[in-house]
Amino acid sequence: MHTGTSTTHDTHDAHDHIHPPPEGFVRKYVFSLDHKVIGFQYFFTGLLIMFIAGSFAELVRLQLTDPNGAIMSHTAYNEMFTMHGTAMVWLVLIPLVTGALGNFVMPLQIGARDVAFPWLNMASFWILPLAALILFSSMLWGGPHAGWTEYPPISLADGTAGALWCLAIFTIGISSTMTGLNFMVTIMKMRAPGMTWTRMPLFIWATFATALMNMVATVALSVAVGALFLEHVFNVPFYDAARGGSAVLYQHMFWFYSHPAVYIFIIPAFGVVSEVLPTFARKPIFGYKMIAFSSMAISILAFTVWMHHMFPSGIAPWLQLPFMILTYAIGIPTGIKIFSWMATIWGGRIHFTSSMLYALGFLITFTFGGITGVFLASVPVDLHMHGTVFVVGHFHYVVAGGAVMGFLAAIPYWYPKATGRMLNERLAQLGFWLFFIGLNGTFLPMHWLGLEGMPRRTATYAGFAKAFPDAVFWNQFETAFSFLMAASIGLLAINVIWSLRHGTLAGINPWGARTLEWTISSPPPYYNFKKIPQVFGRPYDFDQPLPYRNTDNELDEFPEFGRVLMPIPQPVGAGA
C-alpha cells in the first residue's frame, strides 16, 4: 500500500530500469522480444516473399507479351496472378509497412523501450512464416486460382488449395489483429512524458490510424474466409445460392476488410512521407493538425465505402449512391494531405537524397492513383471501368506508387538508424529512377487498355487484340518496363546487404532530423533510451533547438540541445 510519504516508490519506477540484453543466438535473433530485431525479421521475411511474389508478377507480364499467351497454360496463369496478389497483400505489404516499419520506428519515435506486449509482438511475427508456409504449400495441391479475392463460387473449384488459402489468410489475420492491438496500446500508453497527442510525429499518427483499422477490420475477413473454409471442407452452403446462401455475401465481408486493408498499406506511407519531406526540405510539416486529422478521418471513412468495389456485382441500385458519395468524401482529406505536402516543400531547402526522391515521386504517382480512384467511384463510369485493367492500373498506382514508394523512401531514411551504416546513395538513387520509370511504364498504359475493353485476369487476349490491335504493343511495353521495377528491387536487396558491412558509418543523426529516434546511437542500444526522455515541444521546427530533455545520450552531438544541422557535404554519393 502506498503511504504517500515517499515519492521515490512511484509506480512507474518498477518499469524504469534497463533490462540486460538476452544471451545466446536464439533469444537474441530468433525468438527475440526486442521490437528492433522483430522489425528486422519482418523486413527480411517480407523482402524475401516480395521476390517470390514479384517473380509471379513477371511471369504474368511475360505471358501477356503474346495475345495468345506466351509461356503458360490458362490454369498456370490464373494461379500466378492469384498467388502474386495474395502474397503481396498479406505477406509482403502488410508485414513490411506495419510489421517492419511500425515495429522498428514507432517505439523509438515515442521514446519507449519496447512495444506494450513484447511476447504478443514476437507471436505476431512468427505467425507470418507459418501463414506463408501454408499459402505456398497450397501450390502443391495445384494452388488457388480465383484471384486474390477468391470469390466463391469459382474459388470453390480450388479444392484443397482453396481451403489452404483460407487457412493462410485466417492465420495472418490473427497476426494483424494482434499487431494492431499491440501498437494501439503502445501509442496510447507508452509515449514519453510530455509527448501529447499533438506533439507526436506524424508517422505515429499514421501508425495509430493503421493499428485501429488492423484491429477492427481484420475480423470481418476472418469471418469471410472462415465461412469459405467451412464451405470448402464441410460443404456448408454459406455462399451457394442454390442452397439458400449468397455469393454476394462473401464480397461484402471481404471488402469490408479489404478496402481498409488498402489504407492499412497506404497510411503508413503517408506517415513516412510526412517525416521525409520536412527533414529534407528543412521546413516544418505544413498543416500538422490537418494531416493528423485526415489520417484518422481516412481510417474511419475506410469502413464506410466497401461497396464501391461492387457497383455492378449485385447490390441494389439505391445502395450504390451512399457508397459513391462516401467514397468521394475520402477524396477531401486525401486532397488536404497532398496539398499540405506540396506546401511543405514550397519555400524549403530541398536535399535530393534517395529518400526524398522517393517521397517526391510518391507525391506524383500517388496523386495519380487517387484521381483515377475518383473516376472509379462514380457509379456510371465504374459500370464501364469495373473489372478491366484500368482497375489494375489504378490499384497499382496506389499500392506500388503509394505504399511501396513510401516504403522505399523509408528504407534509406531509417536504414542508418537501424544498422549504423548508410545505404549506398548512388545505388539507391539509381533504384529510384528505375522504379519510378518502370512503374509509370508498366501501369499507365493499363488505363487506356482497360477503357478500350481489356478485362483483367485474362490469360490471353487475342479477341481484344483483334478489336484494338495496339493492345499487343502496349502489353509488351508494360512487360519491358516491369523489369525496371524488378531491377530496382533487386538493387535494393543488394544495397541493403552490401551496406551492412561496407556502408559509411552513419553517426547518430545523419539527416539532421528532429524526431526522438535521432537522439540515440545508431544502431540503438538494446534498451533504446538509457533514461526516458522528456518532450516539451513540436517535432518539426527546424529553426528551434530540439524539444527534448533528459536524453543524456551522446550529448556531444547536441551541445546545449542545439538545433540539428544538415550534414555538409550532402550525403549524396556518400559511401560510394
Place this chain on the structure above:
Amino acid sequence: MSQSPSVVRFKGLGPGFWPVTAVLALLSIANAWYFLYGNIDWIMPGSSVPVTDRASDIDGLFKFMAVFGNGIMIFVAGYVIYFAIVFRARSTDSPDTVGVQIHDAPKLELWWTVLPTLLLILLTALSINVWYKIYFGTKAPALTMEVVGHQFYFEFRYPGLKTSVFSKTEPMHLPVGVPVRLLITSTDVIHQFWVPEIRLKAAAVPGLVQNLNFTPLRAGTYDIACSEFCGPDHSLMRGKLVIEPVAAFNKWLDTENKAAAAGGGALNLAGGSAAAGKALFAQKCAACHNNPPTPFDQKLVGPGLLHITDDPAHPTLVTGKTPTPEHIAEILQNGFTGPIGQMPNRQANGLSDKDIANAVAYLISLK
C-alpha cells in the same frame, strides 16, 4: 549554438511562380480542349459516335472527370517538379540553412478544402443524374430479353424465339432505336456481361437477376466480354453483338425460328458411327459423364450412361421418355434442366447433326 539559423529568402511565391502557373494552366486548358473536342476513340472506343444513349451520358461524365482530374494532376506534378527545382539546396548553403518556417496558412487550407468539396458535390450531382437514367430512365422497354452466363459462354434468350442463342456459335442481335432491358443471371459461377461500346456492365450472379437498360443508337458489330474472373477459360468467354435496323433484326429472329423448327425434325440418326461417337464422348461428354461410362448412380456431374437403354432401375430417361435413339437425341439437341442437374444444348456443346448421330450410336451400343 546561439546564432540564428539562416532562413532562405525569396520574393513572392518563388522565382517564376506565376509564369509556371500560367504554363500549367495552358496545359490544363489544352487537356480540357482535347477531351471535350478531340477524338478520344483510342481511349474510349466509339466515343465519337455513341453506340447507345447511356454511352453518351457516361462519356459526358468521363470527360468532365478527365478535364478536372487531369487538370489537377497537371498542377500537382507541375508544382512538385517546380518546387523541387526552385527550392533545391545550394552548395553554398551552411549546415543550418533552413526553409521558410511556416506551419500553416488557414485561409489557403480553407480554399483547398472547400474547392475540391464543391467540385466533388458537382460530380456527385452529375453522377446521380446519369445513375438515375441507367437504372430508372427506361420506363417501358420494348424488348426485354435474358442473358445467362455459363462457363464459358453467354446464352441469350429472346421473347418469341424458341431456342436460345449461344455466344460460342452465334452473335447476339439487338435492334437500333428500340429501348431494351437485359435481365442478367448465371447458372454456375459469377460472370459479368460487358460490351465496351455500350459502357454498361452487370455481374451475372447465380440466384440473382440484374438488369441493364439502354437504347442502341448505332448499327455495327461489337465485342462482348466476360469481365469477372470465371474459371480457366475466362479469357475466351467472348462473343459478338450485332446492332442492326429493326427490319434486319426481325428478319434474323424469323430465320432463327425457322432453323429451330427445321433442326427438330431433319436429324438423320441412321448413319451414326459408334466408334466416332466414342471418340466424341471422350472429347465433349467426359467432363460431366464418367468415361468409360458407369452405371447411372455413379455420377460425375451428370449421371453415368453405361446402361442408358437397359437399366431396370431407370426404365426411362431423365426426361421421363423411353430410351429410344430419338429421345436420346432430343436431350443432346435441347439440353436438359431438372432436379438431377443441367446439361447444355447442342449449340453450347458445339454438336453438329453428324456428332449427335455418332453419339447416339455409341450410347445405344453401351450394355
